Amino acid sequence: MAVGSGGFVGKVLRVDLSTGKITTEDTHERYAGLLGGAGIGYRVLWDEVPAGTGPFDAANKLVFATGPLVGTSVPCNGRATVTTLFPTCWPKPLVGSGHMGGHFAAKLKYAGYDALIVEGQADKPVWLMIRDARVEIRDARHLWGSGIRRATLEISQELGPDCVVAAIGQAGENLAPMGMVINSVSHSAGGVGGIMGGKNLKAVAVQGSGAVRIAGDKAAWEALVKFHLSILGANNQHVVPSFPTPQAEYYNPASRWVGQPGKRWGAAKPPLELPGNIHDPNSIAFRTNSAVYFLGDEAWKYTVRGNGCTACPIRCHTMLKMPSVTAKYGIPDMGQNTCVALMFGRTFFKQLANKKNNETAMEACMVGMHLADDLGLWSNYGQLQRDLRKLYEGGYLKARLGSKEYASIPWDKYDSADPAFLLDLLPRIANRQGELGEVLSRGTGAIFDHWSIPESEWAGDHATTYWKMGHPKHHANEDDGQCGVIINTQYNRDAQCHSHTNFVRNGLPLEVQKKLAAAIWGSPDALDAPGDYTPANVPKARRAKWSLLRKELHDALGVCNWMGPWAASPLRERGYTGDDSLESKFLSLATGQTMDREELDRVAERIFTLHRALTIRDMGRVDMRAAHDIVPPWVFEDPSGKAALTKGTIRMDPADIAKAMDYFYEVMGWDKATGAPSQARYAELGLAEVGEALAAAKLTPEAAK
Amino acid sequence: MDTTRGISSEWIKRAAKATGWEGELTRRGFLKLSACALTSLAFLDLGEAYGENAPLVILDNAQGVILADPTRCVACGRCELACTEYNDGRAQPSLARIKIARAVNFGPSGPTGGEAMHGDWGDGLVIQGVCRQCPHPVPCATACPQNAIVADPQTGARVVDAAQCLGCRLCQQACPWGMIAFDEKAGVAAKCTLCKGKPKCVEACPAAALRYVPWRDLTRDGSPTRPTLSVVPPETAKACLDCHVTAGAKATK
Numbered sequence: 001m002a003v004g005s006g007g008f009v010g011k012v013l014r015v016d017l018s019t020g021k022i023t024t025e026d027t028h029e030r031y032a033g034l035l036g037g038a039g040i041g042y043r044v045l046w047d048e049v050p051a052g053t054g055p056f057d058a059a060n061k062l063v064f065a066t067g068p069l070v071g072t073s074v075p076c077n078g079r080a081t082v083t084t085l086f087p088t089c090w091p092k093p094l095v096g097s098g099h100m101g102g103h104f105a106a107k108l109k110y111a112g113y114d115a116l117i118v119e120g121q122a123d124k125p126v127w128l129m130i131r132d133a134r135v136e137i138r139d140a141r142h143l144w145g146s147g148i149r150r151a152t153l154e155i156s157q158e159l160g161p162d163c164v165v166a167a168i169g170q171a172g173e174n175l176a177p178m179g180m181v182i183n184s185v186s187h188s189a190g191g192v193g194g195i196m197g198g199k200n201l202k203a204v205a206v207q208g209s210g211a212v213r214i215a216g217d218k219a220a221w222e223a224l225v226k227f228h229l230s231i232l233g234a235n236n237q238h239v240v241p242s243f244p245t246p247q248a249e250y251y252n253p254a255s256r257w258v259g260q261p262g263k264r265w266g267a268a269k270p271p272l273e274l275p276g277n278i279h280d281p282n283s284i285a286f287r288t289n290s291a292v293y294f295l296g297d298e299a300w301k302y303t304v305r306g307n308g309c310t311a312c313p314i315r316c317h318t319m320l321k322m323p324s325v326t327a328k329y330g331i332p333d334m335g336q337n338t339c340v341a342l343m344f345g346r347t348f349f350k351q352l353a354n355k356k357n358n359e360t361a362m363e364a365c366m367v368g369m370h371l372a373d374d375l376g377l378w379s380n381y382g383q384l385q386r387d388l389r390k391l392y393e394g395g396y397l398k399a400r401l402g403s404k405e406y407a408s409i410p411w412d413k414y415d416s417a418d419p420a421f422l423l424d425l426l427p428r429i430a431n432r433q434g435e436l437g438e439v440l441s442r443g444t445g446a447i448f449d450h451w452s453i454p455e456s457e458w459a460g461d462h463a464t465t466y467w468k469m470g471h472p473k474h475h476a477n478e479d480d481g482q483c484g485v486i487i488n489t490q491y492n493r494d495a496q497c498h499s500h501t502n503f504v505r506n507g508l509p510l511e512v513q514k515k516l517a518a519a520i521w522g523s524p525d526a527l528d529a530p531g532d533y534t535p536a537n538v539p540k541a542r543r544a545k546w547s548l549l550r551k552e553l554h555d556a557l558g559v560c561n562w563m564g565p566w567a568a569s570p571l572r573e574r575g576y577t578g579d580d581s582l583e584s585k586f587l588s589l590a591t592g593q594t595m596d597r598e599e600l601d602r603v604a605e606r607i608f609t610l611h612r613a614l615t616i617r618d619m620g621r622v623d624m625r626a627a628h629d630i631v632p633p634w635v636f637e638d639p640s641g642k643a644a645l646t647k648g649t650i651r652m653d654p655a656d657i658a659k660a661m662d663y664f665y666e667v668m669g670w671d672k673a674t675g676a677p678s679q680a681r682y683a684e685l686g687l688a689e690v691g692e693a694l695a696a697a698k699l700t701p702e703a704a705k
Numbered sequence: 706m707d708t709t710r711g712i713s714s715e716w717i718k719r720a721a722k723a724t725g726w727e728g729e730l731t732r733r734g735f736l737k738l739s740a741c742a743l744t745s746l747a748f749l750d751l752g753e754a755y756g757e758n759a760p761l762v763i764l765d766n767a768q769g770v771i772l773a774d775p776t777r778c779v780a781c782g783r784c785e786l787a788c789t790e791y792n793d794g795r796a797q798p799s800l801a802r803i804k805i806a807r808a809v810n811f812g813p814s815g816p817t818g819g820e821a822m823h824g825d826w827g828d829g830l831v832i833q834g835v836c837r838q839c840p841h842p843v844p845c846a847t848a849c850p851q852n853a854i855v856a857d858p859q860t861g862a863r864v865v866d867a868a869q870c871l872g873c874r875l876c877q878q879a880c881p882w883g884m885i886a887f888d889e890k891a892g893v894a895a896k897c898t899l900c901k902g903k904p905k906c907v908e909a910c911p912a913a914a915l916r917y918v919p920w921r922d923l924t925r926d927g928s929p930t931r932p933t934l935s936v937v938p939p940e941t942a943k944a945c946l947d948c949h950v951t952a953g954a955k956a957t958k
Contacts (some may be wrong), residue, residue: 210797211789229911285912305776305829
């Protein structure tokens with residue numbers, strides 16, 4: 001893309017903490033063809049971080065990348081992708097990304113940078129100050145040891161109230177692989193906090209006064225934004241409400257569109273009654289209430305308002321006020337978060353894990369999110385909680401933990417589901433205190449290593465939802481049969497892909513979904529209803545590929561894959577179609593250079609393939625199918641013994657999944673035996689030098705023979 | 706018909722009425738509205754007829770104003786982006802004529818900590834900054850040595866005439882509400898124009914936190930967000946005498 005075009009702001013900032021050197025490079029010159037997000041991250045790791053580097057080595061790099069749509073009014077942008085050697089990936093750290101929303105990404109763009117590369121290691125704690133063109137490495141010794149809230153406040157006092165601070169807490173400072181970085185109260189990128197800690201980087205704070213230019217016609221841009229708003233649903237692009245209403249043909253109780261007219265933001269002062277027209281563009285923010293969806297209807301009365309990322313009308317980070325927690329647990333009465341991080345506290349407890357409309361469960365959530373987002377402790381998509389439960393309930397801790405340490409832990413509180421237990425447990429983990437704190441701070445892989453527990457004890461247990469490589473499933477066969485399974489084999493952490501689930505769980509009746517599917521993936525058989533799966537086929541593999549590429553594309557553009565793609569809409573008059581070309585239309589108008597859907601999907605495939613190449617390089621082996629693309633045994637079992645691929649079970653069949661993987665490698669143009677791209681395939685995607693390097697290392701299917 | 710400098714007394718009365726100062730001025734008997742003062746009266750459209758160099762003193766009240774409800778604001782900033790993208794073709798909150806970004810984190814009083822702190826890190830309340838379209842004397846317009854802040858003919862919004870603006874920033878200093886933006890690229894001040902009566906920000910809010918309503922005087926509500934530097938260029942000050950008399954010259958009661 002030409003210099004001076006819109007969307008991109010044109011520069012990538014590079015900060016070497018070892019030397020203090022601060023430089024910029026031209027986004028287009030260096031990263032053309034990779035847009036942004038993990039595209040830039042993978043490129044930096046490929047070019048600059050040699051195989052064999054450890055995640056906490058000074059040679060590892062940390063790439064915070066936005067995308068060309070970040071900072072604009074494109075609905076649901078505001079995402080930053082943080083790419084590095086992912087420390088919780090087990091048994092060997094490989095490339096991975098954490099993703100955060102909030103206001104960090106947009107500020108970085110307004111400051112004039114499409115991405116920030118952090119390298120080296122400071123010799124004392126520092127924070128990075130970015131104020132437009134002025135970038136300084138500042139002393140953070142006074143902040144070291146403090147939580148994220150305190151650090152954010154003090155940095156904001158120094159830089160100004162409108163800056164955005166992305167900081168680590170004690171977990172990151174202690175180089176915990178389970179550390180995360182947080183910006184804007186609750187927006188976290190998991191796994192990368194310890195990498196910052198390893199670099200002695202407490203925080204990155206950004207203040208930006210510049211612009212993201214829209215190169216195309218203003219009126220066309222405005223019309224496209226309005227069109228996009230018209231096809232938005234609620235969180236996860238659920239396009240039908242969860243309640244019956246004359247305003248919608250369909251409803252689905254499982255939908256995240258819970259904002260029924262008449263419900264109230266009960267903790268707003270004064271409370272706010274949700275308005276009557278659910279389709280009104282000026283009411284989109286009322287559709288989603290994550291607290292109500294996850295914690296139950298009772299959460300309405302604690303709701304202050306919706307919150308979320310820059311420019312997103314969905315507001316999936318629900319802000320709650322629960323006065324009882326201050327007196328009981330000594331924490332602030334305000335809390336906000338979404339999804340798994342919202343449930344962070346509750347899910348540790350057997351009695352509360354799935355409990356809705358329960359005051360203690362909600363209090364546990366308040367305590368959990370307060371501590372997690374201050375200590376900067378990640379949950380690994382709830383695996384931390386499931387790990388503790390299995391370790392405790394399975395008797396592993398009693399058998400393995402020293403008796404003195406075991407006795408020091410208030411298990412009585414745990415047994416009685418007292419949220420106060422978290423006040424003891426979570427700082428233990430963040431501070432890596434004792435054997436339990438140390439092991440849990442390193443992630444699931446450490447449990448296997450440290451206590452010599454075979455991985456199979458987790459992978460064979462449906463209740464752990466453990467998938468592979470130290471990470472759990474993330475929208476796998478419980479949502480989307482073979483498509484979900486394929487997607488969950490591809491990454492080095494839990495699959496952060498939502499393209500597929502956002503479609504199958506959108507709430508529309510199956511026959512409508514199938515009609516839409518036929519138009520996009522060439523066959524109504526591209527999807528089944530969750531838990532009623534038919535055998536693998538090529539259209540499903542095609543949809544899996546589409547899902548993965550759109551995930552990478554969204555990260556690269558800086559839009560939210562928790563909302564996109566927009567393949568369906570709430571609009572009856574459109575037959576519930578969305579727009580599968582929306583991303584390319586936005587990018588074309590923003591940059592002023594037309595790029596159609598196919599071209600853009602090719603860019604996404606290039607990015608995704610670069611991830612594959614990095615994985616192959618750093619694993620030092622080409623047999624991805626056997627060594628990497630693993631499906632855990634629990635997927636092939638059913639607790640009540642139901643046969644695979646029958647109605648009412650998510651149990652999959654090994655031979656059918658093998659076939660599904662065949663189809664997937666085929667649609668990717670990869671070698672079926674190894675699941676790896678050939679040198680020619682890399683070249684076709686504009687990654688010739690990557691293919692050459694891998695061939696030279698005998699890491700392409702043909703070279704390995 | 707009575708005229709003053711060629712303007713009918715009827716128009717002058719209407720102009721005075723529009724400022725809300727009518728009673729005050731007539732009772733004291735020193736209504737001396739001049740043609741110069743009237744150049745900015747939008748409905749008269751006299752700017753061309755009575756000379757461009759006349760100092761501006763009185764601006765007719767705007768027809769509408771944007772009301773913001775902090776309890777509804779969800780801190781997405783779509784209003785700021787609609788303001789700059791749809792009007793200027795660029796996404797730039799610092800240029801927005803509605804102000805959210807500055808209040809999102811900690812509220813208007815900043816990162817003070819404590820119970821009174823607003824915003825995402827405080828009690829959640831996001832107190833939007835909106836232009837009050839102040840009545841006479843309009844602080845930004847009065848402070849402008851170029852008379853570059855004038856009433857929009859359609860809505861009466863106080864708008865910056867970019868061709869006249871020198872970029873001295875005195876209007877920024879003069880606004881008690883901190884609502885004047887500055888376009889660093891063009892080197893001129895920018896402020897809310899009410900978008901020809903269809904404010905883009907209002908349309909863009911996903912939580913109906915903004916409304917466009919008939920004008921009323923909001924300058925008496927709440928406290929100004931910042932201390933102001935009151936600067937009145939001498940030419941403008943002189944024009945004040947067209948309507949007001951110095952204390953010594955006032956008629957005794």
